[in-house]
Every structure is written in structure tokens, then in C-alpha cells.
Amino acid sequence: MPVVRLASETDVTGWRQAARALRSRDVAPEETLWTVDGSGADLFGEAAPAPAAGAPAFTVPKTFVDLADRVILHRSDERFSLLYRLLWRLSREPNLLHIHSDPDVQKARHFAKSVGLAAHKMKAFVRFRMVAGPDGLESYVAWFEPAHRVAEKVAPFFVRRFASMHFSILTPDACVHWDTKALVVLPGADAADAPTEDRLEDYWLTYYASIFNPARLKVGAMRKEMPKRYWRNLPEARLIPELIAQAEARTTSMVAQPHSEPSRRVVRAAQRASRDAPYDGQALSTLEEVRVGAQLCRRCDLYCDATQAVPGEGPLQARLMLVGEQPGDREDLAGRPFVGPAGQMLDQALAEAGAPRDQLFVTNAVKHFKHEPRGKLRLHKTPNTGEVTACRWWLDNERRIVRPRVIVALGATAALAVFAKPIAIGETRQRALPLADQVKGVVTYHPSYLLRLPDPDAQARAYAMFVQDLKFAWSLAG
Numbered sequence: 024m025p026v027v028r029l030a031s032e033t034d035v036t037g038w039r040q041a042a043r044a045l046r047s048r049d050v051a052p053e054e055t056l057w058t059v060d061g062s063g064a065d066l067f068g069e070a071a072p073a074p075a076a077g078a079p080a081f082t083v084p085k086t087f088v089d090l091a092d093r094v095i096l097h098r099s100d101e102r103f104s105l106l107y108r109l110l111w112r113l114s115r116e117p118n119l120l121h122i123h124s125d126p127d128v129q130k131a132r133h134f135a136k137s138v139g140l141a142a143h144k145m146k147a148f149v150r151f152r153m154v155a156g157p158d159g160l161e162s163y164v165a166w167f168e169p170a171h172r173v174a175e176k177v178a179p180f181f182v183r184r185f186a187s188m189h190f191s192i193l194t195p196d197a198c199v200h201w202d203t204k205a206l207v208v209l210p211g212a213d214a215a216d217a218p219t220e221d222r223l224e225d226y227w228l229t230y231y232a233s234i235f236n237p238a239r240l241k242v243g244a245m246r247k248e249m250p251k252r253y254w255r256n257l258p259e260a261r262l263i264p265e266l267i268a269q270a271e272a273r274t275t276s277m278v279a280q281p282h283s284e285p286s287r288r289v290v291r292a293a294q295r296a297s298r299d300a301p302y303d304g305q306a307l308s309t310l311e312e313v314r315v316g317a318q319l320c321r322r323c324d325l326y327c328d329a330t331q332a333v334p335g336e337g338p339l340q341a342r343l344m345l346v347g348e349q350p351g352d353r354e355d356l357a358g359r360p361f362v363g364p365a366g367q368m369l370d371q372a373l374a375e376a377g378a379p380r381d382q383l384f385v386t387n388a389v390k391h392f393k394h395e396p397r398g399k400l401r402l403h404k405t406p407n408t409g410e411v412t413a414c415r416w417w418l419d420n421e422r423r424i425v426r427p428r429v430i431v432a433l434g435a436t437a438a439l440a441v442f443a444k445p446i447a448i449g450e451t452r453q454r455a456l457p458l459a460d461q462v463k464g465v466v467t468y469h470p471s472y473l474l475r476l477p478d479p480d481a482q483a484r485a486y487a488m489f490v491q492d493l494k495f496a497w498s499l500a501g
């Protein structure tokens with residue numbers, strides 16, 4: 024019986040090569056044994072055959088390729104043989120993947136779904152701890168035990184999200200390391216290799232406790248979304264039993280409270296107190312401090328109705344910073360700037376301008392979503408000058424930490440935040456305006472303005488100018 028020895032548990036390339044060779048020789052699935060090198064299985068079997076010379080080429084549907092890429096990450100020992108069985112059967116039953124009642128198809132789809140879920144959980148539940156490297160550089164380490172072998176697959180998600188951070192995610196299967204330039208994958212590690220506490224943990228716990236709304240508590244849904252197996256690596260998990268225990272009493276007392284407007288004196292005192300906390304007015308030195316600190320911001324009232332603060336993102340060494348107005352509905356939910364419709368238009372324009380988004384720092388003048396309810400919708404409301412001024416503290420910190428050569432203000436609110444005075448966009452486009460410390464400012468339209476233009480010709484003209492402005496700013500940034 025041919026024995027296929029794969030190089031690792033996630034050796035997709037090895038599996039593909041061997042499966043092609045076996046299928047070209049029409050080797051039946053039940054005549055093949057799949058094993059991972061060093062596992063000790065059937066050491067006395069025949070070696071796997073080479074591809075048959077002159078065998079006709081064959082192709083497989085893309086759905087199968089995508090399915091196989093996921094199924095291989097499942098922990099079941101059966102996954103390699105299951106996939107080969109499907110591949111072999113596909114040559115006889117080309118419609119096989121559409122037969123949802125077929126036990127092999129069902130099982131493969133079930134495996135793929137579990138892998139997708141494990142990847143989703145990893146994106147949600149990885150918690151980094153800060154460590155100081157030997158060279159004094161801050162880096163972040165997380166320990167995570169995914170239900171399936173998804174660490175390498177999910178790593179690019181964290182790279183996109185934390186492009187400017189040095190980080191490592193350690194798992195029992197593989198460890199991924201990012202140093203802001205290259206992603207390296209090394210063999211798995213042990214929980215003891217990861218740190219368990221850092222100074223950001225208290226901020227995170229305060230934030231988690233502050234966003235926990237007892238009136239919205241659904242224990243079943245919460246347990247489903249955050250299964251217990253992940254709790255031991257989640258700092259906030261230790262708060263959960265107590266928060267759940269207090270939920271009923273807190274909800275009853277919230278309902279019993281008469282609705283009243285706090286007096287202006289109380290609001291001002293609270294704002295003054297929180298304006299200085301938690302940093303006592305000192306400038307911040309890392310983007311992580313901005314990210315965590317902004318969640319605690321009480322410098323104006325916008326935090327009250329927003330899901331979370333949305334700080335900027337992008338590489339620390341970005342030469343170009345884009346400043347929008349404020350997060351929209353989608354950004355408020357996702358916690359990332361420019362991911363909704365305006366973000367899609369921005370991405371398209373950046374691509375046409377030849378300015379790769381992953382090399383830019385993208386942020387907003389105001390970090391919380393200002394909106395008013397309209398039925399089930401949350402309609403955007405333009406932030407006022409007081410809110411823009413209050414939030415400038417965060418933008419100024421981002422500017423100082425990233426030190427871009429060029430800052431592009433997208434629209435009037437961003438221009439007000441960047442230049443600290445109102446600027447007429449139409450008259451100032453395509454000019455390098457001086458800012459402090461040799462930084463140049465550029466103003467252009469906001470992508471939402473383009474989306475709102477009712478006349479398609481006017482929209483196309485304004486869009487072309489927008490692309491031109493981004494191109495100008497990108498070349499100015501060198």
C-alpha cells in the first residue's frame with residue numbers, strides 16, 4: 024500500500040503533489056495511507072508513487088481547492104484521506120460537491136466550517152501582552168490555543184491590523200512572528216513561553232467592564248460566542264462571573280433610576296477629571312497607548328453613544344497620513360477606520376493613485392461615531408468644533424508618534440482638525456501647505472462627499488480630482 028508522508032500537519036503543497044500523483048495513476052483511496060513525517064504510521068508500506076508519465080492533465084473545481092485548503096487545517100486524522108477520496112471521486116462524479124447529502128461532502132463541509140469558526144475565534148480572542156525586547160523595543164506576545172491549526176492562516180489578519188507592532192502569536196502548532204517587515208512561522212510553543220500580565224491589562228479590564236451593559240446580557244449567546252475553552256487566555260474572563268452575577272441587580276437599579284439630565288457643573292467636573300485621565304495630560308509615546316487610551320476617553324460626550332473609539336491604523340513609519348472626519352456606522356462596529364462604503368471608495372482611489380493603503384496611516388479627526396437614531400438606522404452627524412478640538416489631542420498624539428511627511432485632510436472637518444482653522448477645499452487643492460516641523464498638509468474632498476453627489480458626471484469629475492490629489496500627496500511624501 025502506498026504511504027504518503029507529509030512534511031507537517033498543514034502541508035497543503037505536499038498533499039496536493041501526492042494527491043495529483045496518486046490520481047494520475049488512478050490509485051484508489053482505500054489503497055493509500057496518509058501520514059505526517061515522524062508519526063510512525065505504517066513504516067513498512069511502499070513509498071508513494073511519482074506522477075504517471077503521460078497521464079492526461081486534470082483540473083478540479085475552485086470550490087474543491089478552497090475546501091481542501093480549509094479541511095487540511097482540521098485536527099481530524101482523517102482529513103487527508105477524506106480529501107483524496109473526494110478528489111478521486113470527482114473524476115467519476117464531476118457534480119459531487121453539489122450533492123449535499125453525500126457523507127464525504129457533508130463531512131468535508133463540516134470540517135471546513137469548524138476551521139472557519141476556529142479562525143474567527145482566533146481573530147476575536149487573541150490578547151497580546153506587552154514585553155520589552157532585549158534592545159528595549161516594545162513587542163507584543165500572545166498565547167492562543169486554536170481549536171484547529173489556523174495560526175498561519177490567520178496571521179495575515181493580525182499583520183494588517185497591527186502592521187506597525189512587533190508581535191508574536193504562540194500556539195501549540197505554530198508560532199507566528201511579525202517584526203513590521205516580515206512574517207516568520209516557526210514550530211509550536213508552550214503556554215509557559217508567553218507572558219501573562221502587562222501594564223495594559225488594567226486599561227483593558229477597565230474598558231471591558233465599562234462597555235459591559237448588564238441590560239443587554241444574554242448569557243447563552245455570550246457563552247456561544249465566547250466558549251469556555253478560550254476563557255483561560257482572556258484577561259477579561261475573570262470579570263465575567265461577577266459581571267453576570269451583578270447584571271440583574273444593576274439592570275433593576277438602572278430601570279428604577281429616574282431619567283435626569285446631569286447638571287452642567289457635574290458634567291464639566293467629570294469631563295475635567297477624565298480629560299486628564301489616564302495619562303495625566305502627558306503626551307503618549309506608542310500607538311498602543313493611543314489605541315487603548317482612546318477607549319477610555321471622556322474628553323467630550325461622543326463616547327456615550329458609540330460602540331467604541333476608532334483610532335488610526337497603519338505602519339509606524341508611514342510617510343503619508345490620511346485624516347478623515349469620524350468613524351461611520353461600519354467603522355464604529357468594526358473598530359477600524361474607513362472600512363465601510365467611504366472606505367471602499369477611498370481604497371479604489373488610492374489604488375488608482377498608486378498609493379498602497381497598507382503603507383499609509385489612516386485615521387480620523389474625531390475618534391467616536393456621532394450619530395442620531397432614525398428608525399433602525401444610525402445617521403451620521405457632523406461633529407462640532409468643540410468635539411473636533413477635544414479630539415485633536417488624540418490626532419496630535421498620532422501625528423507625533425507616526426511623524427508623517429505629509430498629512431492629507433479629507434474634507435472640511437479633517438482640515439479643521441489638521442490646520443486648526445477652517446480651510447476652503449476647492450481653493451486649496453493640489454497645494455503643499457506648511458504645517459509644523461516641516462510637515463506638509465494637503466486638502467482634498469472626503470470620499471463620502473463624492474458618494475453623495477447626485478449627478479454621475481459631477482461625481483466622475485470630482486472622483487478624478489480626488490485621485491489626482493492623492494497622487495500629488497503620495498509623490499510629495501516621496
Ligand code: URA
Pocket residue numbers: 347348349350351354359360361362363365366387471
Ligand atoms: N468616514 C470617515 O471620515 N472616516 C471613516 O473612518 C469612515 C467614514
